[in-house]
Amino acid sequence: MAKIFISLGSNIDPERHLKAAVIDLEAHFGELVLSSVFESEAVGFDGTNFLNMVVAAETELSIAEVVSTFKQIEQDHGRVKGAKKFAPRTLDLDLLLLDDTICNHPIELPRAEILYNAFVLWPLAEIAPSLCHPVVNQSYQALWNAYDKTSQTLWPVEFNWSK
Known part of the structure; x- marks a missing residue:
């Protein structure tokens, strides 16, 4: 089983879409580890704030199969296929890591x-x-500690996971 890390984001009815995404990801990948939910300003375009989080899971699927699963979940929740990159979205799921895999195809990892x-x-x-x-062979905590926190506005938010 490979360990995967997934970035989730939404700025269109974001509470509903994050909850739905977690339910769908759990249905596909089983037990998940959830980060806190963070609110951030839109990056790359003017838009309403996003809610973002990262989820960890395990899978035996290939990278292409994982990405295909994410695309289907996005489409199931109103994401328009082929929509421009820097725009509001119902749901954005991105594979961040699959174990220590380094590749450029079918997607860039990490x-x-x-x-x-x-x-x-x-x-x-x-x-x-x-x-x-x-x-870069540094821990994610070390990378976060060294990150220029004035470059992007981000804050943790209380999130009610109950339906």
């Missing part, structure tokens, strides 16, 4: 945004602080 987006790095450091980034 995902580059781990190192430059606070909304990915902080929740990842929260649930996997001692795990090391396979390229």
Whole structure:
């Protein structure tokens, strides 16, 4: 079984979509480890704030199968296939890591945004602080400690997981 880390984000009815995504991910991958939920300003475009988190799971699926599963979950929750990258979205699921895999195909792993987006790095450091980034060989906690926290606005929020 491979350990995967998944970034979740939404800025269209985000509470509903994050809850639904966690339910769907649990149905596909079993037990999950959830970070706190963080609110952040939109990055790359003007838009409403996002809710973001990182989830860990285990899988025997290939990278392509995992990504396909994520795309289906996104589409099931109203994400428009082929929509522009920097725009509001119901749900965004990104595979950040699959064990220590380093690759560029079928997707880039580890995902580059781990190192430059606070909304990915902080929740990842929260649930996997001692795990090391396979390229830069530093723990996620060390990377978060060194991160320029003035570069992006981000804060943890209370999140009610009950339906």
